[in-house]
Amino acid sequence: MAKKQFKAESKRLLEMMINSIYTHREVFLRELISNASDAIDKIYYKALTDDALSFDKDSYFIKVIPDKENRTLKIIDTGIGMTKEELETNLGTIAKSGSLAFKKETELKDGYDIIGQFGVGFYAAFMVADLVTVTSKSLGSEEAYKWESTGAEGYTIETVEKDSVGTEITLTIKENTEDENYDEFLEEYRLKSIIKKYSDFIRYPIKMDVSGRRPKEGTENEFEEYVEEQIINSMVPIWRKNKSELTDEDYENFYAEKRYGFDKPIKHIHISVDGTIRYNAILYIPEKTPFDFYSKEFEKGLELYSNGVLIMDKCADLLPDHFSFVKGMVDSEDLSLNISREMLQHDRQLKLISKNINKKIKSELQSLLNNEREKYEEFYKSFGRQLKYGVYSEFGANKEVLQDLIMFYSSKEKKLVTLDEYVSRMPEDQKYIYYASGESIERIDKLPQAEFVSEKGYEILYFTEDIDEFAVKMLMNYKEKEFKSISSGDLGIEGEENKSESESEEKESKEIFDYMKNILADKVKDVRVSKRLKSHPVCLATEGDISIEMEKILAAMPDNQNIKADKVLEINKNHEVFQSLKEAFENDKEKLDLYTKLLYNQALLIEGLPIQDPVEFTNDICKIMV
Numbered sequence: 142m143a144k145k146q147f148k149a150e151s152k153r154l155l156e157m158m159i160n161s162i163y164t165h166r167e168v169f170l171r172e173l174i175s176n177a178s179d180a181i182d183k184i185y186y187k188a189l190t191d192d193a194l195s196f197d198k199d200s201y202f203i204k205v206i207p208d209k210e211n212r213t214l215k216i217i218d219t220g221i222g223m224t225k226e227e228l229e230t231n232l233g234t235i236a237k238s239g240s241l242a243f244k245k246e247t248e249l250k251d252g253y254d255i256i257g258q259f260g261v262g263f264y265a266a267f268m269v270a271d272l273v274t275v276t277s278k279s280l281g282s283e284e285a286y287k288w289e290s291t292g293a294e295g296y297t298i299e300t301v302e303k304d305s306v307g308t309e310i311t312l313t314i315k316e317n318t319e320d321e322n323y324d325e326f327l328e329e330y331r332l333k334s335i336i337k338k339y340s341d342f343i344r345y346p347i348k349m350d351v352s353g354r355r356p357k358e359g360t361e362n363e364f365e366e367y368v369e370e371q372i373i374n375s376m377v378p379i380w381r382k383n384k385s386e387l388t389d390e391d392y393e394n395f396y397a398e399k400r401y402g403f404d405k406p407i408k409h410i411h412i413s414v415d416g417t418i419r420y421n422a423i424l425y426i427p428e429k430t431p432f433d434f435y436s437k438e439f440e441k442g443l444e445l446y447s448n449g450v451l452i453m454d455k456c457a458d459l460l461p462d463h464f465s466f467v468k469g470m471v472d473s474e475d476l477s478l479n480i481s482r483e484m485l486q487h488d489r490q491l492k493l494i495s496k497n498i499n500k501k502i503k504s505e506l507q508s509l510l511n512n513e514r515e516k517y518e519e520f521y522k523s524f525g526r527q528l529k530y531g532v533y534s535e536f537g538a539n540k541e542v543l544q545d546l547i548m549f550y551s552s553k554e555k556k557l558v559t560l561d562e563y564v565s566r567m568p569e570d571q572k573y574i575y576y577a578s579g580e581s582i583e584r585i586d587k588l589p590q591a592e593f594v595s596e597k598g599y600e601i602l603y604f605t606e607d608i609d610e611f612a613v614k615m616l617m618n619y620k621e622k623e624f625k626s627i628s629s630g631d632l633g634i635e636g637e638e639n640k641s642e643s644e645s646e647e648k649e650s651k652e653i654f655d656y657m658k659n660i661l662a663d664k665v666k667d668v669r670v671s672k673r674l675k676s677h678p679v680c681l682a683t684e685g686d687i688s689i690e691m692e693k694i695l696a697a698m699p700d701n702q703n704i705k706a707d708k709v710l711e712i713n714k715n716h717e718v719f720q721s722l723k724e725a726f727e728n729d730k731e732k733l734d735l736y737t738k739l740l741y742n743q744a745l746l747i748e749g750l751p752i753q754d755p756v757e758f759t760n761d762i763c764k765i766m767v
């Protein structure tokens with residue numbers, strides 16, 4: 142059976158394409174400039190193999206000329222141009238890419254890759270123009286031609302005069318409508334910023350006549366208008382340069398120019414990979430937390446370039462959440478772009494790059510920690526919380542990567558220490574990594590629960606951020622040492638049962654504590670003799686997984702489920718207060734009721750927990766004063 146050809150309504154197809162491929166209309170300029178750059182590249186490649194041709198880089202350029210009066214925008218290039226046939230096939234056929242064919246013919250290898258491949262970019266012009274005129278003179282040809290189209294209605298071609306080789310594209314910019322503003326594409330500053338954004342690293346100069354006002358020479362208060370041809374793009378992508386050619390200042394300038402941040406980065410990481418996937422990347426560890434960093438508004442991501450042309454300004458897939466503070470860019474010639482060149486067709490390459498990058502970030506942070514401690518601590522103050530979130534999130538999937546990067550304030554060192562440092566100096570008899578939770582270092586310093594552990598000579602890590610305890614719960618242990626709160630029921634310290642009590646003593650205090658427990662029935666799980674208190678009379682300890690700090694954090698969450706820690710009121714038997722309890726137990730039960738409530742409320746205050754009835758509490762204090 143004879144095969145029939147599909148028919149496409151090219152008019153409809155063109156309309157669909159123009160209106161549905163791109164999310165941002167401004168990319169039309171990126172597409173036309175990329176074509177112009179490709180056209181110049183083609184002369185460069187021809188010159189490589191054709192002795193009769195020489196390529197003098199300085200005589201090649203792209204020029205963008207807006208003309209508000211005539212509502213036109215011209216994009217001129219000194220590239221290879223197009224013959225009449227090429228105008229017909231390349232611009233007259235949708236999805237025909239002369240550039241792709243050229244690439245195949247010349248078997249381009251060299252890092253200089255041609256950008257075009259889909260044969261659709263040119264039509265992006267119709268997003269902003271209702272008439273597109275292309276005049277072109279091909280290299281080695283005597284004639285020049287004019288191709289003209291209003292988009293849907295087809296095109297015309299005729300002979301014209303043109304002196305120099307190259308292409309001139311004139312867009313007649315659409316009139317504004319009620320909802321759409323097209324005037325912006327005639328504004329000098331807007332065009333400059335679009336060029337900077339997408340085409341900053343096009344290898345050839347992109348020129349514009351820029352107008353301004355400046356003080357007139359030799360006068361004091363007189364100004365003059367001027368028009369001056371300027372090069373808008375920076376041309377040389379610093380990531381393609383050799384690391385040895387670049388100074389710290391170059392990297393810092395790039396950071397500032399690209400507005401990755403307003404601070405000075407703590408560290409830059411320059412990566413050039415030439416393996417299964419080729420890419421260059423320049424990454425930065427910022428110094429200061431961006432104001433919106435810990436908010437929902439913050440968007441992580443790196444800039445993604447394909448051959449020096451910006452594809453995405455925040456490619457989130459390149460960074461895991463725990464490294465979301467990293468800024469910078471990735472450029473690769475191996476990405477399989479989707480047709481709009483705003484997305485990738487598949488993410489295999491991206492996954493590879495991301496994996497690679499993340500290993501590198503981790504090792505650079507580790508080396509910063511090992512070799513430039515002060516800088517690392519500065520970094521940690523800004524972003525340590527994010528690393529700890531990273532340990533906790535995804536059910537601890539990244540804890541191995543992150544556990545050596547996190548730090549906590551140490552009771553002994555009075556500064557931030559790593560878990561490795563902590564464990565490596567643990568005395569032999571110490572079984573656990575001890576930590577204490579609280580609002581601030583000052584507050585934890587005063588926690589009565591810390592006395593025993595400290596006196597034992599053990600170091601305590603201070604947990605002052607919400608995430609801390611959750612993170613170590615996820616870690617469970619570090620180098621086989623489990624974490625233990627100094628408020629936990631069993632401290633795991635030998636010698637806790639220091640003073641042996643006589644049986645009668647034990648029986649007596651049990652009776653008192655049982656009585657007190659009854660009074661506090663709905664508030665505490667138990668009342669006990671404390672083994673950890675030295676000079677303070679009372680404290681709260683917890684049993685089970687939920688600590689008091691966790692209870693506070695959970696209570697502050699929007700979907701608070703009223704989860705409570707299992708609290709135990711601990712009494713110091715060596716404190717004088719215990720004598721008063723004993724006396725009251727024997728002689729005045731009403732007094733014991735009062736003392737019990739007072740001690741419990743004091744313990745709450747020490748922990749920073751709210752007292753249920755503050756008025757009753759102050760009245761109770763008054764009762765013992767009078």
Ligand code: ADP
Binds near residue numbers: 220
């Ligand atoms: P692509 O750039 O993806 O190939 P386009 O639709 O943008 O697709 O362009 C189609 C073809 O037209 C290009 O491949 C190229 O051969 C030709 N072309 C477009 N613009 C120019 C130009 N300024 N100079 C020379 N050739 C051009």
